[in-house]
Structure formats: structure tokens, C-alpha cells
Amino acid sequence: MSTSTPTPPATIPHWIDGRPHEGSATRVGDVTNPATGRVTGQVVLADADDIEAAVASAKAASAAWAATSVSARTQVVFRFRELLNERKEELAAIITAEHGKVHSDAVGEVSRGQEVVEFACGIPHLLKGANSPQVSTGVDVHSIRQPLGVVGIISPFNFPAMVPMWFFPIAIAAGNAVVLKPSEKDPSASIWMARLWQEAGLPDGVFTVLQGDKVAVDGLLDHPDVASISFVGSTPIAEYVYERASRAGKRVQALGGAKNHMVVLPDADLDLAADAAVSAGYGSAGERCMAISVVVAVGDTGDELVRRIAERTTTLRIGDGTRDADMGPLVTGAHRDKVASYVDAGEAEGATLVVDGRKVDADGEQDGFWLGPTLFDHVQPSMSIYTDEIFGPVLCVVRAETYAEALDLVNANKYGNGTAIFTGNGGAARAFEQDVQVGMIGVNVPIPVPMAYYSFGGWKASLFGDTHAHGVEGVHFFTRGKVVTTRWPDPGTAGGLELAFPKNH
Numbered sequence: 001m002s003t004s005t006p007t008p009p010a011t012i013p014h015w016i017d018g019r020p021h022e023g024s025a026t027r028v029g030d031v032t033n034p035a036t037g038r039v040t041g042q043v044v045l046a047d048a049d050d051i052e053a054a055v056a057s058a059k060a061a062s063a064a065w066a067a068t069s070v071s072a073r074t075q076v077v078f079r080f081r082e083l084l085n086e087r088k089e090e091l092a093a094i095i096t097a098e099h100g101k102v103h104s105d106a107v108g109e110v111s112r113g114q115e116v117v118e119f120a121c122g123i124p125h126l127l128k129g130a131n132s133p134q135v136s137t138g139v140d141v142h143s144i145r146q147p148l149g150v151v152g153i154i155s156p157f158n159f160p161a162m163v164p165m166w167f168f169p170i171a172i173a174a175g176n177a178v179v180l181k182p183s184e185k186d187p188s189a190s191i192w193m194a195r196l197w198q199e200a201g202l203p204d205g206v207f208t209v210l211q212g213d214k215v216a217v218d219g220l221l222d223h224p225d226v227a228s229i230s231f232v233g234s235t236p237i238a239e240y241v242y243e244r245a246s247r248a249g250k251r252v253q254a255l256g257g258a259k260n261h262m263v264v265l266p267d268a269d270l271d272l273a274a275d276a277a278v279s280a281g282y283g284s285a286g287e288r289c290m291a292i293s294v295v296v297a298v299g300d301t302g303d304e305l306v307r308r309i310a311e312r313t314t315t316l317r318i319g320d321g322t323r324d325a326d327m328g329p330l331v332t333g334a335h336r337d338k339v340a341s342y343v344d345a346g347e348a349e350g351a352t353l354v355v356d357g358r359k360v361d362a363d364g365e366q367d368g369f370w371l372g373p374t375l376f377d378h379v380q381p382s383m384s385i386y387t388d389e390i391f392g393p394v395l396c397v398v399r400a401e402t403y404a405e406a407l408d409l410v411n412a413n414k415y416g417n418g419t420a421i422f423t424g425n426g427g428a429a430r431a432f433e434q435d436v437q438v439g440m441i442g443v444n445v446p447i448p449v450p451m452a453y454y455s456f457g458g459w460k461a462s463l464f465g466d467t468h469a470h471g472v473e474g475v476h477f478f479t480r481g482k483v484v485t486t487r488w489p490d491p492g493t494a495g496g497l498e499l500a501f502p503k504n505h
């Protein structure tokens with residue numbers, strides 16, 4: 001452990017009308033560097049006037065942007081992609097400084113977000129409508145899709161760049177103006193991306209960042225000029241957002257929490273499975289909605305699998321993400337303490353604590369929010385370490401006698417975000433794919449995050465609304481359809497009264 005000289009906290013502003021904006025609010029929130037525990041920034045927290053200014057600016061910009069040709073819009077998105085690709089290391093450094101994830105992981109996050117930008121560069125094709133000539137004599141039909149106007153995005157702390165990028169490239173390419181409300185825990189990435197949009201040539205007001213907490217969220221949910229809400233965060237807030245914004249007449253997609261199970265069948269390659277469990281359980285300190293938090297060891301695999309997972313945890317380097325570490329700190333001191341309290345609870349409830357992350361020797365400052373990889377065996381479904389989303393580096397092993405028992409366990413869980421099966425049996429994998437009640441499935445792949453041209457989303461308490469993020473579903477979410485029926489009769493050839501319901505001939 002070492003110490004270094006503190007620098008004074010910087011103010012982290014909104015981004016409104018193409019410039020930083022400190023707003024009128026008197027409230028600020030502390031932003032910390034999780035590896036040092038020090039306050040590095042103070043983010044402004046919006047009040048009603050700031051919300052109004054943000055939405056008004058987006059609304060003023062939205063009509064001209066929607067009327068801009070699809071080619072011109074695509075060129076801006078393409079320039080954003082080029083700049084992002086050149087400068088992703090800068091953005092990754094900002095993520096590490098406020099979130100704590102290690103640099104390579106932060107670069108990976110930016111790259112996965114960039115894939116959605118690349119997908120959005122194909123918007124001319126994605127917005128093409130259908131055309132059916134001569135559906136009736138002299139009558140043609142075609143369809144068009146139009147932008148919604150001002151769209152709201154509310155994002156969580158764990159992917160300050162990638163999760164906003166699940167939505168805004170498509171929203172902007174489709175001709176909408178975006179108001180992004182990032183997590184108040186790591187708000188600087190959004191400001192960096194706003195500057196990049198400006199450099200790419202996006203007109204002022206088309207991308208707005210509104211910093212804040214519940215006040216900003218509620219303001220967007222209720223605002224009559226905000227047409228849709230794309231939310232990602234914990235399940236209770238997702239449910240609240242879905243209900244409140246739907247009641248206000250908005251289109252809503254609200255992605256919630258997760259408890260992702262990895263089923264290991266007796267015929268699995270146990271080294272592959274152990275590597276996957278460690279990578280997916282402890283990567284990003286378990287602060288991923290697609291992290292594996294439960295390993296279901298089927299048949300007689302349990303003892304050997306637990307031994308191999310435990311052995312691998314001893315090789316992990318825990319430390320400051322700017323150094324040569326595999327796993328960084330947790331995002332805040334409060335979150336670290338909450339996760340540690342689950343380790344206490346698991347022990348008290350009688351699970352076998354195989355690896356105890358509370359005793360961690362981290363390569364970082366003493367006041368960093370450290371918690372090492374933690375492994376529990378013989379976890380029962382009634383224990384709080386199983387029932388609750390912990391969102392930290394805590395992996396629970398549950399034993400199941402049979403495949404059917406493992407499947408029932410996954411399907412009984414209230415969440416349905418991601419899951420994986422490890423097996424050498426194609427038939428078992430296929431049955432799992434068909435029968436499991438989960439939105440994203442990996443076969444010998446522990447974190448099956450879909451590519452940008454597929455859509456991301458879970459089932460049950462992991463998603464409220466019916467539209468998943470990005471891919472074709474994203475294009476549909478950020479546009480409204482119209483169908484046009486047309487007839488151009490020669491002058492004098494058509495007419496006459498016809499009061500019966502129109503039928504085709």
C-alpha cells in the first residue's frame with residue numbers, strides 16, 4: 001500500500017447547448033477514485049430549472065436534426081466512431097479513475113460500446129421502409145419510420161460509457177435528440193463523449209448530459225417533451241421508472257438487475273469451466289449485470305470444480321486499475337461495505353466460505369474500496385447470498401443432483417438476464433437453450449453479451465417493457481412507424497361515392 005498527494009476536486013458539469021453548464025442547483029455529489037478513496041470531483045445535481053434547460057435545448061435542436069438528411073447524420077456518427085476509436089484510451093482512463101475497473105477492462109467496455117456506434121453507421125439501411133405496389137388496382141402502400149423527438153437515457157454506474165452507447169448512437173442516427181442522465185458515481189465519461197460528439201460535428205443540443213440523482217430522473221420521467229425513456233439499473237428502480245414513465249405516456253425500456261447462473265454438467269471440461277467462472281465472477285469486481293454470480297455444479301462435479309476455482313483466485317492480482325492488476329476496487333466505500341456484509345451473512349447462514357475476500361492484500365492505497373474474490377460453496381437457495389443481487393466479487397456454488405434440478409433452479413430465480421451452460425453434450429446444450437427462462441444464453445461461453453446487431457435484454461425482473469437494447473429492436477424503439485396508402489388516378493377516371501368499408505380489388 002502507498003500514498004500520494006491529493007489534488008482538489010473538480011466540478012463535473014452538465015452539458016447543455018454544446019457547452020459545459022454548471023446549472024442553477026446548489027446540490028453536488030462527491031465522486032471518488034475507488035483505488036485511493038479520495039474525492040476527485042463534485043458533480044452538479046440538477047434541479048427543476050436545469051432539467052427544463054436541458055430538455056428545452058434538446059427540443060429546440062431536435063426538429064432540425066430530424067430533418068437533416070440520413071446521409072449527413074450518418075457521416076457525423078461515422079466521425080464519432082473514428083474519433084472514439086483513436087482516443088478510446090483516454091475514455092478508458094476516465095472510467096478507471098471513477099469506476100475503478102482495470103484499464104484493459106475499461107478499454108473492452110469502450111470497444112463494446114463502439115460496436116453499437118458501428119451498427120448505427122448502417123442506419124440508412126436500417127431505416128428503409130417497405131413498399132408494396134398495386135395492393136389494389138392503382139393503389140400502392142409504403143411504410144416509413146420517423147424519430148420520436150427528445151429521448152431520455154438513464155444509466156448505471158457499472159458501464160459509464162458502454163451502457164449509454166447501447167442507446168445513443170442509434171437514437172441520434174435515427175434523428176432524435178438525446179438527454180443522457182449518467183450515474184452520479186462516475187459522471188465524467190459522459191462529458192468526454194459529449195465533447196467528442198461536438199468534435200464529430202453533431203449540432204449543439206442533439207446530445208445533452210443532465211447530471212443528477214432522483215430529482216433529475218423524476219424530472220425526465222414526467223417531462224411532457226421527453227418521448228421515451230431507456231433506463232438501465234437495479235430492479236426496484238427499473239420497475240419504478242417503467243411504471244412512472246409509462247403512466248406519463250412514454251415509450252419505456254427499463255433494464256434491471258441480475259443473478260446469472262452458470263450450469264456445469266458432469267461432462268464439461270472443468271478447466272474451461274473454472275477459468276470461465278473466475279473470469280466471469282470476478283472480472284470488473286463482479287460489478288457487471290452479466291457477471292456469473294452462481295455456479296450450479298451438477299452431479300459429482302462440485303468438489304473438483306470448487307478446488308479449481310479456489311486455486312485460480314490465488315493467482316489474481318487485486319489493485320489499482322492503472323497498474324498491472326486483474327481486478328480493481330469496488331465503486332464506493334458504501335458499496336464495498338454492503339458487499340462485505342453479504343459475506344458476513346453467508347457465513348452466518350451456514351454456507352462454506354472457501355475464499356474470503358475480506359482479507360485482501362491490494363496493490364493500491366490503504367483507503368481504496370478493496371474487497372478480494374470471495375467463494376462460497378454449499379449455498380442454499382434460501383440464503384441471502386443466493387436470493388439477492390450482490391453486485392460484487394462473490395461467487396456462490398450451489399450443488400444440484402441432476403440437469404433437471406439445475407434447470408428448475410435457474411427458472412425459479414426472479415431474474416432472467418444471462419445464463420450459461422458448460423457441457424460437452426450438444427443435445428443437453430440445445431435442451432437448455434430451449435427451456436431456460438432467460439434472455440441471453442451462453443454455451444461454453446460465460447458472458448454471452450450479444451453483438452451490437454443482436455439485441456441485449458433479459459426476461460422477468462431483468463427487463464420491464466418489451467424492447468431490448470440495440471440491434472433492430474433498438475432502431476424500432478427510437479422510431480415510430482407510419483404506413484402510407486397512395487392512389488394517383490388519371491384525372492377524371494376515378495371517383496364516385498363508396499360508403500362501404502374499403503376493400504381490395
Ligand code: NAD
Pocket residue numbers: 154155156157158159163181182183184212213214217218232233234235237238255256257258288289389391417458462
Ligand atoms: P441504480 O438503480 O442505483 O442506478 C441506476 C440509475 O438510476 C442511476 O442513474 C441513478 O442515478 C438512478 N437512481 C438511483 N436511485 C434512484 C431513485 N430512487 N429514483 C430514481 N432514480 C434513481 O443502479 P446502479 O447501482 O447504478 O447500477 C447497478 C445495477 O444496474 C445492478 O442492479 C445491475 O444489475 C444493473 N444493470 C443492469 C444491466 C442490464 O442490462 N440489465 C446493465 C448494467 C447494470
